[in-house]
Amino acid sequence: MLSKELVAASTVPLVLSVLTQGESYGYALIQRVRELSDGRIAWTEGMLYPVLHWMADEGLVESEWKEAESGHRRKYYRICQEGRKALQAEQKEWLTVHATLTKLWKTQPGLI
């Protein structure tokens, strides 16, 4: 299981990244990310929904209720312009840290 720090740091970029592939809703996002990570990133609903609300408040995404054929009501999220900008910034930050870490790991035989 991932540390809560790493979860905190990766949730917003992951959500934004998934949404660049098309709109989605909370429950499906949890499953999509679990799938993409081979079960290693296992979000709970209780942690994701507040994040989605915050992202909507910040204007990173917009939401819309829709009725699925299944009969369930779903709140679909779509990435906004602001969200794309935020994603680019997040990517840059992430890659900065990743570059620094791999720089250190490369010099360490046995690591990775």
Added chain:
Amino acid sequence: MLSKELVAASTVPLVLSVLTQGESYGYALIQRVRELSDGRIAWTEGMLYPVLHWMADEGLVESEWKEAESGHRRKYYRICQEGRKALQAEQKEWLTVHATLTKLWKTQPGLI
């Protein structure tokens, strides 16, 4: 400047990674990481020292006071067996998230 979430997620792995290259002390760690990240990871002393204390409590590192030729007293940290194990776990977690993110980014023309 990095988000506080990303700083929280990367501080321990960065410290452990630097210490695999040999013992060091707080003040020097801050400069080393700033240098490695081309100034983009700028830790403050107030955030690092408590982390180092926590890492010592957890048995990830051990510390020893030494007198530098300069006359300054420095607390040197050395990585322990427990710390190496923790680093490996941290690397695995980090690479899991990184793989998931890049999987999503690869399919997005224009990103990265």
Added chain:
DNA sequence: TTGACATACCTAGCAGTGTTATGTGATGCT
């Protein structure tokens, strides 16, 4: 038809924590 499980969303409340602000004191340079 009842129970169990999956789908799908929501939030109160408080435990836990991060960092700001501040402190100490030595050294070195001008």
Added chain:
DNA sequence: AGCATCACATAACACTGCTAGGTATGTCAA
């Protein structure tokens, strides 16, 4: 003497993340 740099330390409280709990619909087997 004064200032910058080196080097370590932590109290306290503002903030926040998540657990735990809640609602409701659909489906399928027993």
